[in-house]
Amino acid sequence: MSSSSSRRRTSHTTPRRAAGIALAGVAALIATAVQSGAASASPAQAPHSGKINPAHVAVKLTPSQRAELIRDADGAKARTAKDLGLGAQEKLVVKDVVKDADGTLHTRYERTYAGLPVLGGDLVVDTARSGQTERVLKATDATVKVASLTPKVSKATAEKQAVRRAEALGSKASADQSSRTVIWAASGKPVLAYETVIGGLQDDGTPNQLHVITDASTGKELFRYQGIETGVGNTQYSGQVPLTTTLSGSTYTLNDGSRGGHKTYNLNHGTSGTGTLFSQSSDTWGNGTTSNAATAGADAHYGAAVTWDFYKNTFGRSGIRNDGRAAYSRVHYGNSYVNAFWDDSCFCMTYGDGSGNADPLTSLDVAGHEMSHGVTSNTAGLNYSGESGGLNEATSDIFGTGVEFYANNSTDVGDYLIGEKIDINGDGTPLRYMDKPSKDGASADYWSSGVGNKDVHYSSGVANHFFYLLSEGSGAKVINGVSYNSPTSDGLPVTGIGRDKALQIWYRALTTKFTSTTNYAAARTGTLAAAGELYGTSSAEYKAVQDAWAAVSVGSRSGGGGGGTTFENSSDVQIPDYPGSAVTSSITVSGRSGNAPSNLQVSVDIVHTWSGDLQIDLVAPDGSTYRLKNSAYDPTPDVHATYTVNASSETANGTWKLRVQDLGAQDTGYIDDWKLTFP
Template identity: 55%
Template sequence: MTRRAFTSRRITLLASATLLASAATALPASARQPASPPGPRAAAEHALRALTGRAAEVRGGDGQAFQVVGVGLDRDGTSHTRMTRTYDGLPVLGGDIVVHETAAGTWRGTSLTLAKAPSDSSPEVSAKTAQKRAATKSRKADGSPALVVESRTADHAPRLAWRVQTVGKKADGTPSRVFTSVDAATGKVLLREETIKTEAGDGKSLYTGTVPLQTTLSGSTYQLKDPTRGNTYTGDAQNDTDLCFLSWCFHRAPATLFTDADNHWGSGTTSDRATVAVDAQFGTNETWDFYKNVFGRTGIAGDGKGSYNRVHYGSGYANAFWDDSCFCMTYGDGDGSQLGPLTSLDVAAHEMSHGVTSSTANLTYSGESGGLNEATSDIMAAAVEFYANNSGDVGDYLVGEEVVLPGFGKPALRFMDKPSKDGSSADSWSTGTKNLDVHYSSGVANHFYYLLSEGSGAKTINGVSYNSPTSNGSTVTGIGRDAATKIWYRALTTYMTSSTNYAGARTATLNAAKDLYGAGSTQYNTVAAAWSAVNVS
């Protein structure tokens, strides 16, 4: 039987130039703090100036321009300035770079994947031909193709390409929006990237028992809107669906705000439409709190803005999706045989974490970077579940265990201790990993995270039995979930870029471990050992 896929909508190609002081994971208290650390604007300006004279290192050259899209400042003043680049005015996809400097402005290096500087060229393939190559039976071309420099392929070499948007629907009714890069010299499809990513989703909830809720009183009626978390709210889609053609939506399913007379929501059963709304709101709240309290990140995009939820989408819709175009979550009620309502805590945390990835590393949703994108959402979903400490849905290293029904045939959608238990995911890296569906190639990073957190071998955690193998026969002793999660988050937000692959993820997490715990620390050495245990060396 087919496993439902979890995904999310990616943000647009170029982020705002507004300088955001993203809250990087704090360094150890012993880290020396300069008297006057630079602010984000000063750090960004210095990083831009520092590119001069380093063309070879940053793959720079004539015709290139850089744009700062975010600055992370460590407690000791070290800065990490994230930039995008253009060449002759064309966006260089996969050309993003992070510049690392000390508080004093000393160059520490860069994180990037671009293999070489772009060179002059002109398209030999027409835009019309590119549209034909990009279109499929289920997706039609939308709008005019745009010329870009595409470097997110396996060799990271820059190529002039047409970027074509196609829209349609997946087999289960989930909206589909794919950007296809077509080589402007040969007409070959270089990369396809799905931008709507789905995941097969005091109140009485369906999955987490009775939970606290912050609501808004409007007149004499309570609204399921949380003013303490960016006005996050939950609405009823009323079993309607979106009707979109190309880039125009002629109709969108509503998000009719749930209201209540006594501020006691749901009944714990699906007979009350507010029950799954409680689950959705609770999942949103816990994910918000996790990122804020653990990493200092306020809101999914780090800007304090709350998202909103639509529940009861469609009829028998067995999926859920996050879409950055509305900054919202949409949940189906399940098909009733394999999956129930998709509003469990880890589904919400998984989908919302796609938004975090989109606004930081922006990992391309294809190949190995797509697997890392999916794994990031699984990793953070597990971390949120443990963080919530909810007795109705205890923390575990399973994905979607609450929403599966007996007809699904397995106790969860994915298994982080041994991903291959789902029948499709990879336990370790191989040369074919890049060719797997991103929900299956994610198994390599999921397995790494489990080993880094808990170690190899058999053990029972919160009543769930695990037995995690290693590809090289080694024994790994875990460093604990909290340290593992902080390392992954720092790697994502500070060192990973859009085309990071598994080898790059190893480097990124080692850099993160060095920053947080020191080179040669137990944590640093275990990161290396855990990657080797999944054949990433």
């Protein structure tokens, strides 16, 4: 890459958290940037491998207890901001608090600067019972400061540009556009910007919430993402199920008072408003077919109830916001609408009736998927684009799958297939496969530098595959009558730890380790930290997380995996921007005999906002160098790769170095981790 500071580039890696969630056009039905202050595994060890360390389990808080913790954090937020070294114009806004059994608090904040929201400025502060700050996880490490708060581009100009962008992407209306002035910090140096939200409808009838971020000084589009996020579901396959309703006088309503007051409404083919609450004189709802409008209402009401119970009984979470309050459901949206979506703005789930209004998308994995989008929005807030968007979608697939298994419904048994009951393709195939995502023809089995450029419904395949491998392991097997055969990128086997443990690890990472800009490398870091806290860093569970990520090309195997020996350095080394000097990170190899192998594996994890800037070498103990990566034009962030080096002429023992130099201006980063594996 040229070292010229005048190069052009676009920021298409880390948006702000999404506002809502849907199924994206049928083919895609359900279809980063920098992770600063990356989480590290706790040194505390579990008493026995295979058992959760009770000290690191989140306690079940009542709504009033949670509210009190939030009030306490809010009262101390000014002091916290000072302790964190934030600037005079920066303020914290408390979003959520998670409390562990040992008294550790994980407080999630958003940030403002001069009263403006900082998109990409979110962070998590872990505080011990003693009050000592243990770690801080930030969505960005950049100093939040802008030269001027006076825009050079008018808000009207930004709105017109955003409307044109929405129209180019198929939006049918632009009357609902609105703009607000923000600080955009999610991709590099913070700048004054406008966030414009375009309403109306997308080309398939899904509500539109296109967020466009425009530089307020130059008018350049910095980022865009769709705020309505998409999901997948089954239709009318739950059989006869119990429903919790409310009787008032002689009228029953689909109002679940035992689960936060969840209500289910009939839109009657409308596309706006709440609709009409389902009510009738009998407490028997629907007849199992579309001839009765209440059938879809019963499916949605049941799915919401099971999802509520899954989160409560599996993780101790009380509702989507963990505040004991329910969302609500709307069914019969539009005409022949083959989709379903979660929308933060109404805090509700909405379901279409499918092609010809014959197959409402209202069942367990739909409800689980859609409500989980709400959980993600109210915890990590994973941005709905790039790698973080893939993680957002995968989180909904993962927990939707958990809901389906949790229900233990004999009519719709648990599986690792997404949308297997819908048959939208008309050929009897699922929409997605967690054991081998590429079987859908578009999803990624493994991580690659360009995976974040895929639609989020397909980049999610990396995390879905990881979760399957972590739960069930690789190879051929039959689960609940379904055959699976999961491959690995390195050809080495993975032994699963069971779905229950895998869910606990993912949930803890989501709620205490992930931020809005978390990418796949940071997800690996976060899940390892979660596994270390729950089961211990020397446990089989911790090693399985390492191996499952390595099997999808994110990071390296655990030491000794596949019969080899791994040496690692996980200390961060900052990489200065051009024209800075090269930096090195060292690993001392000992206990080996003879020379290094002809297939020495060098695994590199580097966080950097423009990977093409980087030139990377392996330096042997005698000073010989092996080029791993040349600098070249590549705007994608980060380097997560394993290189094979013929080092057979080198003595194995001694100090090996990873040498990295930034050869292009404007971007920075750091060596996060690297490993040498001797097969």
